[in-house]
Amino acid sequence: MATSGTEQDTRGVPLREALRRTTMIESLRLRTSLAINVTIASETFQHTGSFKFRAAYNLARTVPNDLLITASSGNFGQALAYAATMLSKRSIIVMPDNSAQVKVAAVREFGGIVEMVTTTVKSRAARVRELADEHPDAYVASAYDDPLVIEGNATLGVELAAYDFDVITVPIGGGGLSSGLIKGLRGAGSKTRVVGVEPAIANDAARSLKSGAIEVNSAEPQTIADGVRTVSVGKHNWAILKDELHSIIEVSEDNIKDATRKLMWLANLKAEPTGGVALAALLANPDMFTGQNVCCIVSGGNVDPEVLKEILG
Amino acid sequence: MATSGTEQDTRGVPLREALRRTTMIESLRLRTSLAINVTIASETFQHTGSFKFRAAYNLARTVPNDLLITASSGNFGQALAYAATMLSKRSIIVMPDNSAQVKVAAVREFGGIVEMVTTTVKSRAARVRELADEHPDAYVASAYDDPLVIEGNATLGVELAAYDFDVITVPIGGGGLSSGLIKGLRGAGSKTRVVGVEPAIANDAARSLKSGAIEVNSAEPQTIADGVRTVSVGKHNWAILKDELHSIIEVSEDNIKDATRKLMWLANLKAEPTGGVALAALLANPDMFTGQNVCCIVSGGNVDPEVLKEILG
Numbered sequence: 001m002a003t004s005g006t007e008q009d010t011r012g013v014p015l016r017e018a019l020r021r022t023t024m025i026e027s028l029r030l031r032t033s034l035a036i037n038v039t040i041a042s043e044t045f046q047h048t049g050s051f052k053f054r055a056a057y058n059l060a061r062t063v064p065n066d067l068l069i070t071a072s073s074g075n076f077g078q079a080l081a082y083a084a085t086m087l088s089k090r091s092i093i094v095m096p097d098n099s100a101q102v103k104v105a106a107v108r109e110f111g112g113i114v115e116m117v118t119t120t121v122k123s124r125a126a127r128v129r130e131l132a133d134e135h136p137d138a139y140v141a142s143a144y145d146d147p148l149v150i151e152g153n154a155t156l157g158v159e160l161a162a163y164d165f166d167v168i169t170v171p172i173g174g175g176g177l178s179s180g181l182i183k184g185l186r187g188a189g190s191k192t193r194v195v196g197v198e199p200a201i202a203n204d205a206a207r208s209l210k211s212g213a214i215e216v217n218s219a220e221p222q223t224i225a226d227g228v229r230t231v232s233v234g235k236h237n238w239a240i241l242k243d244e245l246h247s248i249i250e251v252s253e254d255n256i257k258d259a260t261r262k263l264m265w266l267a268n269l270k271a272e273p274t275g276g277v278a279l280a281a282l283l284a285n286p287d288m289f290t291g292q293n294v295c296c297i298v299s300g301g302n303v304d305p306e307v308l309k310e311i312l313g
Numbered sequence: 314m315a316t317s318g319t320e321q322d323t324r325g326v327p328l329r330e331a332l333r334r335t336t337m338i339e340s341l342r343l344r345t346s347l348a349i350n351v352t353i354a355s356e357t358f359q360h361t362g363s364f365k366f367r368a369a370y371n372l373a374r375t376v377p378n379d380l381l382i383t384a385s386s387g388n389f390g391q392a393l394a395y396a397a398t399m400l401s402k403r404s405i406i407v408m409p410d411n412s413a414q415v416k417v418a419a420v421r422e423f424g425g426i427v428e429m430v431t432t433t434v435k436s437r438a439a440r441v442r443e444l445a446d447e448h449p450d451a452y453v454a455s456a457y458d459d460p461l462v463i464e465g466n467a468t469l470g471v472e473l474a475a476y477d478f479d480v481i482t483v484p485i486g487g488g489g490l491s492s493g494l495i496k497g498l499r500g501a502g503s504k505t506r507v508v509g510v511e512p513a514i515a516n517d518a519a520r521s522l523k524s525g526a527i528e529v530n531s532a533e534p535q536t537i538a539d540g541v542r543t544v545s546v547g548k549h550n551w552a553i554l555k556d557e558l559h560s561i562i563e564v565s566e567d568n569i570k571d572a573t574r575k576l577m578w579l580a581n582l583k584a585e586p587t588g589g590v591a592l593a594a595l596l597a598n599p600d601m602f603t604g605q606n607v608c609c610i611v612s613g614g615n616v617d618p619e620v621l622k623e624i625l626g
Binding site (some may be wrong): 020023025026028029032045047048049081106109110187248265266268269270301302304308309312 | 333336338339341342345357358360361362395407417422577578580581582583614615618621622626
């Protein structure tokens with residue numbers, strides 16, 4: 001497996017050119033409803049429908065390996081598959097064999113090779129290790145715990161540094177987006193506060209911030225926000241978050257669903273539940289944001305039709 | 314009632330500054346599904362959630378009148394209400410008393426005075442005439458048949474002229490958007506073909522293009538695309554459309570619903586049914602677009618929750 005680096009390969013167009021800029025959405029009706037001066041930075045129209053493409057492309061372009069392997073049933077798998085395809089590389093995406101068919105189909109549409117694993121028999125991580133042994137020339141990619149991932153996601157921070165926000169709220173799972181956001185903001189000279197947002201039933205990062213060390217959930221928490229079902233933040237992410245994160249707000253599952261509905265009906269924005277997490281902080285703790293210029297990052301829009309319909313009721 | 318003009322008033326910020334740029338969306342999954350190189354130009358994140366704000370702001374800013382009156386149960390009412398509010402003017406929006414509560418509430422949120430009319434007793438037009446008599450100083454605004462509306466909507470054509478599209482598809486109701494689009498494109502030197510799209514059950518413009526004169530529906534057609542339920546195109550619009558419109562494609566109600574679903578599930582875009590009309594043309598007549606760079610205009614995103622849920626099934 002290759003180590004990380006930034007000068008190893010220059011295949012494909014540069015990162016900034018490959019990316020789409022985030023979509024800034026100001027909705028008067030959303031602002032009126034919340035009585036908060038909120039702006040949405042939406043990654044739902046990024047390549048493959050989530051911010052994950054920023055990291056995936058940076059990683060796929062930078063490492064010299066022609067084969068990329070990851071375990072992901074979600075947005076990182078789609079993003080890595082497409083990034084590899086754009087760069088004429090190959091990707092193997094390990095997915096549980098009970099993954100939603102639409103997600104499997106999406107990875108294949110983006111050019112990835114899907115490797116199914118029966119998770120009751122073998123863990124995804126174990127299958128990834130097997131594949132890495134079979135393909136010693138491959139790069140095994142983490143969706144968050146990698147400097148190349150943080151560097152890719154930092155592009156969003158650079159974009160948002162150009163605005164005059166007092167505070168940005170961002171969902172925290174493994175910490176890839178939040179740590180990258182902070183790196184990008186600070187690199188561009190911005191002092192905007194970054195507030196992490198976690199489902200209360202997946203609050204390992206909040207506990208970590210209190211204890212001062214990485215805390216780990218005993219199992220993958222079953223929040224509706226499936227993009228933040230990680231057992232802990234990554235080490236590379238924690239190194240940034242522990243010093244630079246202003247605070248973490250815990251939100252209920254109802255807050256997340258309500259935020260997802262508000263985005264849909266008041267801002268015309270289709271978000272996945274994880275995409276509603278950052279806005280949910282304004283519902284859970286409005287006093288913290290009153291009178292501030294607030295930006296909420298909507299991390300992605302790829303939601304199973306049945307899940308979205310259930311949220312819309 | 315004042316006549317139209319462009320040099321009468323300079324209140325408020327200029328049109329180009331007041332507007333949000335259209336949102337360009339490229340979805341690989343949508344392109345793969347259609348086998349057409351399609352790009353979406355979405356007006357769903359424009360102020361008030363539809364392209365109508367372009368016209369409403371231009372009109373409200375240009376006329377000297379401090380009071381604006383229109384009949385609209387849809388997007389133009391919301392747009393005019395908000396444009397008037399931005400310019401410290403007043404607006405009266407005449408709405409049928411059986412309008413959806415969410416639409417009435419939206420007009421009020423944007424600062425409009427809602428004037429209900431029982432349409433079984435009195436037509437909306439008759440109520441507007443009464444109000445115009447009561448307020449001789451008011452400007453009575455048409456949603457489409459006014460040079461100021463066309464000029465406002467032309468800003469979208471100017472934006473799209475910067476891209477290299479072979480053809481742009483656009484919904485046709487009263488013809489305000491399509492005529493404005495053409496005016497903007499041609500003014501900016503673009504020769505991009507403009508193809509109108511109409512629900513087959515509301516095909517007055519298609520019939521007009523064939524006969525060479527404005528044809529009128531006997532009643533407001535009950536298409537699910539409620540933004541194009543007009544009985545005919547306007548005279549000012551027709552003057553542009555009759556010479557510059559490439560053709561009109563008629564689409565079924567099923568095409569419209571299918572297009573709205575594809576925008577949602579393949580491009581993460583929440584559109585109202587009228588917003589799905591332009592894409593529906595690619596479903597109804599794919600051969601016409603194969604091998605072309607096609608842009609479909611999604612005119613707006615404000616859909617009643619119940620209607621959207623029914624479309625999503």
